[in-house]
Amino acid sequence: MTTPFEPPAPPPLRPAPARPGRKLGPIAEELSSAHRAWLGPMRETYLTSGLTLSELSARVRLAKSKISELLRGIGLYPRWEIIFSLSRELNMPYWPLYRLWRQAALEAHKSREWVERCSEKTAVTMSHAAPPLDHRAFRELVESFYSLYAQVFLEDEERDTAVSDTFDILWLCWNDALASPDTRKFAWNVLRATVMARTPHVDGRPELGWAAFDTVALQSVIAASDRAEQIEETLDLFKAMSRLPDHQLDVMVLRRLCGITPRTPPAFSVSRWPLCGPTSATPSISWRASSARPRPKGKPHDPSHRRNPLQGPAGPSPHRAPRHRPLLPRKDRGTQPAGEPSTSPASPTRRLKTCGPCAKPSSPTPRHRRDRLRHRPGTPTPQRAGPCLRAAADRHR
Structure with a gap:
């Protein structure tokens, strides 16, 4: 029974009008x-x-x-x-x-x-047109990663042709790609279909055997017997990988063979832009862009504090504490005499005095100061600073 609070049922959708004439047949199976x-x-x-x-x-x-x-x-x-x-x-x-x-x-x-x-008759009317701006931007973002993926299955010339054909096909159906729920997944399906169409298959699975001769593990082996053993082991591994389902195979190729991880270098990274798009069968393969540390509001950007370590030590700064005493916590600055331990309820290690080459600021310092201290010659290693800190802790007790 329909209550007044329930919306009325929508009218049934009418089927699309049939196209007059004979239905177009399928594409020939033997087509290249x-x-x-x-x-x-x-x-x-x-x-x-x-x-x-x-x-x-x-x-x-x-x-x-x-x-x-x-x-x-x-x-x-x-x-x-x-x-x-x-x-x-x-x-x-x-x-x-x-x-x-x-x-x-x-x-x-x-x-x-x-x-x-x-x-030759259409050369005048057909000019070299530029693709859409968003298509060009998308290509600049993912072309290098598409080439890495295609290189696992194809040789250099075939790889370049497959990647070029992928972006040409995307150009032809770019409106459909933008209208799809996920443009990245749409483009990835086009790439995968183009690469797999050119990849040799054995028992219905892509062949990865030739890639076993171009691995880092094989190049690091010198002895001939060891090289043969390494090739046999890699062939077995790639053969097992080729039997994986499509999504799992793509993940193994991207993560293990191409080296695309969440910590990909920022020069080739895009924030929150997974290659394959979010799917339930594959983990999110994304690479993050480098993000600058946010500056406090109201303070202008001063690039002078980011000093190149190759320029030598920086000059004296009025905001820098002397090296002979530890830097006090921020909330205790100006209220505690120099050289005396802080009485604030901080951890014991912050109130410890260090000696000799182990002396270093004991409270958080700005990023640019940490960079200079990291590159400063003579900075103690954790192995050298450990005994000194333990001795200071005993004296404190």
């Missing part, structure tokens, strides 16, 4: 990965455009059967004039589509003269 790289985005753009084959045929002046064969990937490899006319009607960017089409044509054993003849 390079051909699928540009055909997949074009096919999805056509299906979401609402156009029919008859309407598209009237606009580009091409038979419906030819367009259907082109969108299914059967028949002869299409010329660029046809692809260019279709992309213009579907509002697709020309430049990434041309690069993907050219790469697939060369892999389909088309000569470079044939490629140039196909594109």
Whole structure:
């Protein structure tokens, strides 16, 4: 029974109107990965455009059967004039589509003269356009990490081609990537599909055997017998890794083989930007950006206190305590005579006097002073300071 406090049930959703004409068939299974790289985005753009084959045929002046064969990937490899006319009607960017089409044509054993003849008529209308600003920013952030991941499965030339194709595909479907729940995960799926399409597979799993000959452990071994044993051990390890599920395999590759950890150097880091995006099956693989220490409000930034240790010792500062006595806690400064122990309820180690080379400030000091003390020659090590502190503790008792 429906009460007045319950909202009325929404009307049932009507199914989307069926596209008139014959349904477009699937993509041919024997199609190469390079051909699928540009055909997949074009096919999805056509299906979401609402156009029919008859309407598209009237606009580009091409038979419906030819367009259907082109969108299914059967028949002869299409010329660029046809692809260019279709992309213009579907509002697709020309430049990434041309690069993907050219790469697939060369892999389909088309000569470079044939490629140039196909594109010479559209060279004037097709100019080198820049990708969207957010796409360029995203590429600058993750391209180096994408290359590290692809290098585990592919050689250098194949790696560069796979990463370049990944960002071209993202350019073609960038609006879909931005509209997805997680742009990072969308882009990672494109990268993984592109890399795995070029990776040799054994029993349905990616082959990592060749990477066993390019490891740090193998380069550190000199004896020939030890090298053979190391290669055999690494091959067994990589073979076991290749049997992992997709998410776990990506985590092992990124963390163990690529060295991407939460403490990645700040020069290659992005704050709260995991590579794969948050998933329930994988831990968050993120790297943090270096953050400057916040300055107190009302005080201007003075870079003079950050002194390079190579410039020598800094000059005397009125805010710096002499080295012959420990620095008093902040709350006791100005109220306690110099050289006398503090009477504040602090820990006993703060009131201890140290001797000889073990003397050092016993209270927290600003960061720039700690940096200078850390680089100052003659700073005692914990092993040398330990006995002195224990002796001072006995005297204090």
